Amino acid sequence: MTTKEILIKAKNAKNELLLLSTEEKNKALDAMAQAILENEDEILRENALDLDAARGVISDVMLDRLALDHKRVSDMAKGVTALIALPDPVGRVISEHTLENGLTVKKTSVPMGVIAIIYESRPNVTSDAAALCLKSGNVAVLRGGKEAFRTSYAIVRAMKKGLEAVGMNPDLINIVTDTTRESANELMTAVGYVDLLIPRGGKGLIRACTENATVPCIETGTGICHIFVDELADLDKALTIIENAKTQRPSVCNAEEVLLVHEDVAGEFLPKLKELLVDGRKAEGKPPVELRLDSKAAKIIDGVPARDTDFDTEFLDYILAVKVVSGVKEAVEHITLHSTHHSDGIVTENENNALYFTTVVDSAAVYVNASTRFTDGGQFGLGCEMGISTQRLHARGPMGLNELNTYKYIITGNGQVRK
Amino acid sequence: MTTKEILIKAKNAKNELLLLSTEEKNKALDAMAQAILENEDEILRENALDLDAARGVISDVMLDRLALDHKRVSDMAKGVTALIALPDPVGRVISEHTLENGLTVKKTSVPMGVIAIIYESRPNVTSDAAALCLKSGNVAVLRGGKEAFRTSYAIVRAMKKGLEAVGMNPDLINIVTDTTRESANELMTAVGYVDLLIPRGGKGLIRACTENATVPCIETGTGICHIFVDELADLDKALTIIENAKTQRPSVCNAEEVLLVHEDVAGEFLPKLKELLVDGRKAEGKPPVELRLDSKAAKIIDGVPARDTDFDTEFLDYILAVKVVSGVKEAVEHITLHSTHHSDGIVTENENNALYFTTVVDSAAVYVNASTRFTDGGQFGLGCEMGISTQRLHARGPMGLNELNTYKYIITGNGQVRK
Numbered sequence: 001m002t003t004k005e006i007l008i009k010a011k012n013a014k015n016e017l018l019l020l021s022t023e024e025k026n027k028a029l030d031a032m033a034q035a036i037l038e039n040e041d042e043i044l045r046e047n048a049l050d051l052d053a054a055r056g057v058i059s060d061v062m063l064d065r066l067a068l069d070h071k072r073v074s075d076m077a078k079g080v081t082a083l084i085a086l087p088d089p090v091g092r093v094i095s096e097h098t099l100e101n102g103l104t105v106k107k108t109s110v111p112m113g114v115i116a117i118i119y120e121s122r123p124n125v126t127s128d129a130a131a132l133c134l135k136s137g138n139v140a141v142l143r144g145g146k147e148a149f150r151t152s153y154a155i156v157r158a159m160k161k162g163l164e165a166v167g168m169n170p171d172l173i174n175i176v177t178d179t180t181r182e183s184a185n186e187l188m189t190a191v192g193y194v195d196l197l198i199p200r201g202g203k204g205l206i207r208a209c210t211e212n213a214t215v216p217c218i219e220t221g222t223g224i225c226h227i228f229v230d231e232l233a234d235l236d237k238a239l240t241i242i243e244n245a246k247t248q249r250p251s252v253c254n255a256e257e258v259l260l261v262h263e264d265v266a267g268e269f270l271p272k273l274k275e276l277l278v279d280g281r282k283a284e285g286k287p288p289v290e291l292r293l294d295s296k297a298a299k300i301i302d303g304v305p306a307r308d309t310d311f312d313t314e315f316l317d318y319i320l321a322v323k324v325v326s327g328v329k330e331a332v333e334h335i336t337l338h339s340t341h342h343s344d345g346i347v348t349e350n351e352n353n354a355l356y357f358t359t360v361v362d363s364a365a366v367y368v369n370a371s372t373r374f375t376d377g378g379q380f381g382l383g384c385e386m387g388i389s390t391q392r393l394h395a396r397g398p399m400g401l402n403e404l405n406t407y408k409y410i411i412t413g414n415g416q417v418r419k
Numbered sequence: 420m421t422t423k424e425i426l427i428k429a430k431n432a433k434n435e436l437l438l439l440s441t442e443e444k445n446k447a448l449d450a451m452a453q454a455i456l457e458n459e460d461e462i463l464r465e466n467a468l469d470l471d472a473a474r475g476v477i478s479d480v481m482l483d484r485l486a487l488d489h490k491r492v493s494d495m496a497k498g499v500t501a502l503i504a505l506p507d508p509v510g511r512v513i514s515e516h517t518l519e520n521g522l523t524v525k526k527t528s529v530p531m532g533v534i535a536i537i538y539e540s541r542p543n544v545t546s547d548a549a550a551l552c553l554k555s556g557n558v559a560v561l562r563g564g565k566e567a568f569r570t571s572y573a574i575v576r577a578m579k580k581g582l583e584a585v586g587m588n589p590d591l592i593n594i595v596t597d598t599t600r601e602s603a604n605e606l607m608t609a610v611g612y613v614d615l616l617i618p619r620g621g622k623g624l625i626r627a628c629t630e631n632a633t634v635p636c637i638e639t640g641t642g643i644c645h646i647f648v649d650e651l652a653d654l655d656k657a658l659t660i661i662e663n664a665k666t667q668r669p670s671v672c673n674a675e676e677v678l679l680v681h682e683d684v685a686g687e688f689l690p691k692l693k694e695l696l697v698d699g700r701k702a703e704g705k706p707p708v709e710l711r712l713d714s715k716a717a718k719i720i721d722g723v724p725a726r727d728t729d730f731d732t733e734f735l736d737y738i739l740a741v742k743v744v745s746g747v748k749e750a751v752e753h754i755t756l757h758s759t760h761h762s763d764g765i766v767t768e769n770e771n772n773a774l775y776f777t778t779v780v781d782s783a784a785v786y787v788n789a790s791t792r793f794t795d796g797g798q799f800g801l802g803c804e805m806g807i808s809t810q811r812l813h814a815r816g817p818m819g820l821n822e823l824n825t826y827k828y829i830i831t832g833n834g835q836v837r838k
């Protein structure tokens with residue numbers, strides 16, 4: 001099927017989904033999860049073909065992300081089932097008031113319509129995204145990476161079978177079969193068909209969407225996260241927080257990439273940091289963190305000299321850029337210039353500095369005395385998420401079910417006219 | 420000054436505005452209003468030059484919109500002052516909760532940053548938009564129509580004087596001095612400088628923004644509004660509502676452009692409608708409404724045969740396209756294909772039909788038994804507005820102060836790390 005044909009089917013399925021009750025949507029989710037389990041053999045067979053084709057083409061880390069087994073298939077089904085317990089985001093009354101003339105004005109949450117998701121090679125995104133769309137009343141058009149195409153297609157086929165088994169329209173979930181760049185461009189410019197585009201992936205994909213999309217788009221993901229250790233920081237807290245933010249899982253978007261440290265405490269703090277992240281980890285047989293130091297930090301501890309680009313790089317690795325600053329103002333100025341507006345934090349015991357930092361730093365999540373690793377729908381208590389929005393329009397930070405809705409005003413009267 | 424230089428100044432002023440208290444912003448608004456009144460002579464002098472240059476170039480209706488007098492200047496100042504009483508949208512705690520690990524997660528409203536507004540020739544948009552931006556914590560970059568440039572520039576100059584008089588940065592309000600198409604393009608693509616672009620104007624401007632903007636953009640304005648008279652409508656209510664929606668002020672975006680009428684009541688309803696909107700108005704010396712009829716309606720009453728394009732036209736005039744449909748489903752299908760997602764209504768006494776209509780019609784405002792003319796920030800009780808958003812992302816319908824904000828999460832702990 002061409003991408004255009006898929007988009008027409010998706011658009012035509014919108015109204016049907018609008019009219020489903022919460023119970024019907026939950027029944028669909030249950031059937032989708034069941035069908036994933038029942039079709040495990042086929043999914044694993046197609047996954048093996050994807051893996052064979054990808055070996056030698058993509059990195060071992062990426063191969064690992066792509067590989068499925070019984071446990072991962074079960075986890076996908078569990079991820080779909082988990083949405084059943086979450087409240088239906090559609091139909092929430094956000095506000096309601098009656099005007100003097102008797103008109104009631106009700107602001108009510110409604111689905112976006114058709115949501116297109118362009119993502120890379122992780123197969124579980126296929127089932128997660130489809131389930132989030134369905135629960136939030138949106139028709140999904142998925143466009144996964146070509147390395148995982150056979151797997152994703154098998155997962156979608158299973159979910160469509162699930163929908164059919166309970167008498168629902170299989171077009172509520174769609175996957176684009178053209179895996180060339182052309183189909184991504186088609187989705188980005190499908191005005192009148194795609195109501196929201198969500199790219200999930202690296203910098204290149206996000207930039208392509210920002211530059212080329214003529215449909216509404218939400219940027220997700222890229223995180224150059226900063227932590228500033230203030231003059232008035234509790235240095236032990238700072239060490240614990242930075243160790244966690246940098247090393248607990250360096251490959252994710254909410255990991256720390258840049259450390260800013262106040263010049264008045266750098267002399268005491270940086271040697272302790274080096275002991276913890278470099279020498280201590282080596283002694284424990286863990287991968288040490290490579291410290292990339294600006295000229296002031298390099299006068300205090302040993303490390304790799306930082307290049308300018310190190311302060312604009314999402315390393316996603318055991319690397320930390322370090323810069324000594326004169327205070328909270330310079331720290332905030334640096335963050336304003338270099339942040340990707342994802343997650344940035346301050347470690348301080350001083351309330352005024354904390355307030356200045358949280359007021360002026362313009363990021364989705366701004367932390368005081370905590371690890372940036374908490375920026376996550378699950379951690380925030382919002383349930384599963386479609387990604388982390390780094391833009392200001394519509395949704396910012398974790399995008400859960402509510403963020404996949406918009407609203408409309410429903411105005412009810414008995415013949416009122418405007419004077 | 421080049422547009423780029425203006426954008427740099429605007430960006431640099433962002434943090435200053437973030438740190439102003441509500442009282443300081445209100446003081447600024449008061450000073451801006453005062454300065455508009457004090458500089459009335461200069462504003463009127465510049466306006467006279469604009470009018471001289473525009474005569475013969477733009478229509479009489481547009482000339483009237485452009486012309487200022489003592490009353491209109493006073494009204495502009497009053498519009499600015501009116502914002503003082505409205506609640507500050509910045510710093511609202513949208514939600515707050517404490518996680519098991521003791522972290523508090525606070526979702527707080529914050530300004531967008533720099534808002535660029537591209538608009539056409541009404542001078543009062545200049546003061547309204549500047550004041551709405553300031554109260555909502557945003558730096559304004561205005562780019563008005565070239566016919567009104569001298570007037571707008573004089574208004575901005577006055578407001579800047581007002582800011583300076585109370586010791587504030589005049590760069591909080593900016594106007595682009597290049598009135599060629601080039602400066603509009605620069606604003607649309609000023610990634611890193613413009614945090615939100617709001618085009619206010621006709622279809623051509625909106626389309627140019629949708630197609631070319633690489634900065635976040637909110638579409639406003641175009642309204643092809645429908646009213647459907649159901650089989651189970653109270654026909655007297657329907658007549659009153661349609662008369663108001665079509666004739667009370669036909670030049671605005673929430674006026675009705677298309678009437679859909681159920682085939683079972685068309686025979687009774689259409690002759691009454693023609694009597695009211697055509698013959699009755701003629702008898703009273705008011706401009707009659709031109710009815711453009713589809714083939715079924717033309718069998719019932721006299722009128723102009725409708726062309727296909729009449730159902731996709733924002734007339735903004737005493738013209739109404741009329742189509743006979745088989746029921747609420749066909750009405751909703753027609754609206755889905757032709758609506759601009761602004762305001763659409765149903766007249767019916769049947770609750771199921773009303774529910775079906777409000778559920779499936781995907782517009783910012785959906786009406787039951789009331790005139791579409793109510794879609795307006797003031798009418799909805801939301802205060803002044805920057806325009807009516809017809810898109811789904813972020814803000815939908817009237818964009819008041821709250822809609823000119825985004826949010827961020829502020830997370831406060833005492834050393835928490837992720838397990």
